[in-house]
Amino acid sequence: MSSPRRADAQRNLGALLEAAKIVLAESGVDAPAKEITDRAGVGVGTLYRHFPQRSDLVIAVLEHEIDACAAAGAQLSAAQPPAAALAMWVRRYTELVATKAGLASALQAGDAAHQRLRVYFYERMSPVLDALIEAAARAGEIRPGVRAVDILHAVALLCQPVPGEEPGYGRRLVDVFLAGLRP
Amino acid sequence: MSSPRRADAQRNLGALLEAAKIVLAESGVDAPAKEITDRAGVGVGTLYRHFPQRSDLVIAVLEHEIDACAAAGAQLSAAQPPAAALAMWVRRYTELVATKAGLASALQAGDAAHQRLRVYFYERMSPVLDALIEAAARAGEIRPGVRAVDILHAVALLCQPVPGEEPGYGRRLVDVFLAGLRP
Numbered sequence: 001m002s003s004p005r006r007a008d009a010q011r012n013l014g015a016l017l018e019a020a021k022i023v024l025a026e027s028g029v030d031a032p033a034k035e036i037t038d039r040a041g042v043g044v045g046t047l048y049r050h051f052p053q054r055s056d057l058v059i060a061v062l063e064h065e066i067d068a069c070a071a072a073g074a075q076l077s078a079a080q081p082p083a084a085a086l087a088m089w090v091r092r093y094t095e096l097v098a099t100k101a102g103l104a105s106a107l108q109a110g111d112a113a114h115q116r117l118r119v120y121f122y123e124r125m126s127p128v129l130d131a132l133i134e135a136a137a138r139a140g141e142i143r144p145g146v147r148a149v150d151i152l153h154a155v156a157l158l159c160q161p162v163p164g165e166e167p168g169y170g171r172r173l174v175d176v177f178l179a180g181l182r183p
Numbered sequence: 184m185s186s187p188r189r190a191d192a193q194r195n196l197g198a199l200l201e202a203a204k205i206v207l208a209e210s211g212v213d214a215p216a217k218e219i220t221d222r223a224g225v226g227v228g229t230l231y232r233h234f235p236q237r238s239d240l241v242i243a244v245l246e247h248e249i250d251a252c253a254a255a256g257a258q259l260s261a262a263q264p265p266a267a268a269l270a271m272w273v274r275r276y277t278e279l280v281a282t283k284a285g286l287a288s289a290l291q292a293g294d295a296a297h298q299r300l301r302v303y304f305y306e307r308m309s310p311v312l313d314a315l316i317e318a319a320a321r322a323g324e325i326r327p328g329v330r331a332v333d334i335l336h337a338v339a340l341l342c343q344p345v346p347g348e349e350p351g352y353g354r355r356l357v358d359v360f361l362a363g364l365r366p
Contacts, residue, residue, distance in 0.1 A: 150356065153348070154341060158341065160340055173360075177360050178363065179326070180363030
């Protein structure tokens with residue numbers, strides 16, 4: 001494959017993922033393929049070549065979101081004091097959990113793909129969050145003894161839907177939890 | 184019924200509930216009736232007269248625990264500064280949730296009995312916790328804007344079992360959340 005072609009393919013893939021992210025959020029996991037490809041400006045064949053099954057597309061969208069969230073860690077810690085960087089990253093992670101949990105649960109739990117995604121999630125998030133925690137602890141800005149996995153679990157638990165509460169409710173609970181990290 | 188007989192019946196009921204609490208925790212919700220009545224020192228007939236079905240017994244044990252937890256609110260606020268009383272009560276409530284969730288889930292969810300218990304739980308806990316929150320807020324010892332239902336939900340969510348973590352894990356997360364209530 002020549003280089004301009006490869007650049008084209010890369011561009012198509014990026015456009016597909018971006019379009020799929022929006023369409024799946026708006027129209028659900030079973031949204032028509034054409035809605036996605038129209039938005040991405042590619043043919044339906046391109047979609048099926050990259051993602052033969054809908055679950056392949058869902059996984060790619062989620063991995064793409066996980067990657068973006070993980071990448072935000074380094075950006076935030078370069079730009080903010082340690083505790084602020086930690087808090088801002090946790091809020092970004094909370095958005096991911098709150099908005100993408102439905103998409104992840106569309107994959108069969110217990111499924112190999114679901115399991116792989118889970119592993120990918122922890123492998124990408126844990127070191128990023130560990131680095132943020134370590135910097136904040138070194139600066140004396142958070143209580144000692146908090147592990148990345150504690151925060152990842154707490155946010156996932158607090159973002160579970162509660163009957164009768166508005167959708168943003170989990171974020172408020174996460175804010176209290178975040179305040180509890182102060183020394 | 185004469186008064187000494189009524190006192191006897193009351194004593195038997197108390198002994199049954201205390202015995203059932205221990206036996207159901209140790210041997211599970213389907214523990215043999217005889218294990219419970221032996222421990223309570225009453226006949227099996229007494230058990231079935233008070234609680235024809237196992238679900239009646241489970242509900243009575245849970246209501247008894249809920250009552251005891253609710254009663255602890257006034258005791259703690261008489262004995263402790265407001266924020267300490269609040270924190271101690273939430274820890275006691277956390278114990279209840281962490282140790283009795285299995286028992287509650289033995290009742291069929293969606294069942295009328297389960298639904299009644301849920302209502303009973305919120306009706307007993309909410310005013311107790313509201314009073315504790317209000318006292319702590321008035322003393323300037325917690326952040327404003329926290330509602331009883333927020334804490335009840337947060338604890339219930341944080342105490343859900345997390346695969347690979349020890350059973351006391353939820354209590355650690357609740358402690359961070361509690362610390363987040365500071366102003």
